[in-house]
Amino acid sequence: MSKQQLYYDDVQVGDALPPLVKNPTTRQLVQYAGASGDYYEIHYDHHFAVRSDLKDGVIVHGLLTAGWLAQLITDWLPSPLALKKFGVSYRSMARPGDTITCTGTVVSKYEKDGLHLVDCDIAAENQRDEKCAIGHATVALPRRS
């Protein structure tokens, strides 16, 4: 898969990143538990989750939502190496059966330490219009020569 080059010059404040939609299942949470090594039972054991005061049952790993937000950014970038900073904080719960839409917006562009940097706000929202995660990413892009 060769991706199109993305140039600093062509990115404008206010630009939206192509959105990414995910439909997590309990199966995927088990898969992510195994792949990440995070076996906390609130992510796959309904009764454990309820006993842990999560009355609606299991929730998506925050870091899985972060993984989708990272994919949102790297899908947009020519190379994941362009990603310099990435941070998310978790808000509402994402659950199996939800439709999670990841979006991003360019909020600033500037030159620093010889790099051409672009800051993006990113968010993952469920179908109940709740923000499951919000965050930011900083990417370094080449200039058109």
Next chain:
Amino acid sequence: MVDFDRSVLGVESAPIHYDVEKGAIRKFVEAIGDPDPIYRDEKAAQGAGFQTIVAPPTFLCTFRAQELPDLKIVFGGRVRLNGGNEYEYYKPVYAGDIVTVTAQYANVAERTGRTGKMVFVFTDLTFTNQHGEVVAKGRNTGIMRE
């Protein structure tokens, strides 16, 4: 203010080393549902300008630090949640690398939110490769809730 053992702040964990396995990277991106071949296929990764298969940005979370000394936080809450993760990237992590991770508690703070009192625990992480290069730094925010 929440009571805890301040002498534990800034104490670095013993380093722990991880072999970065291409199968582990593949399983991780399969679990996320990210189809990018640079995480699976050596030729595709090289075609995209990498030495070999690279790890995706959040793969760093699989490099768990050695346990830190007990903060002895005095708090009744029993729900613990992941509040956030932040990373700064300096170098790629490649399949075949050996990554060493160390951690330290940076701070503990009490805040009152929608669900009552919460305690935030901030942990700083440093990831270094087998060449002694710091590949990334991270900060995890853990939340204890009533």
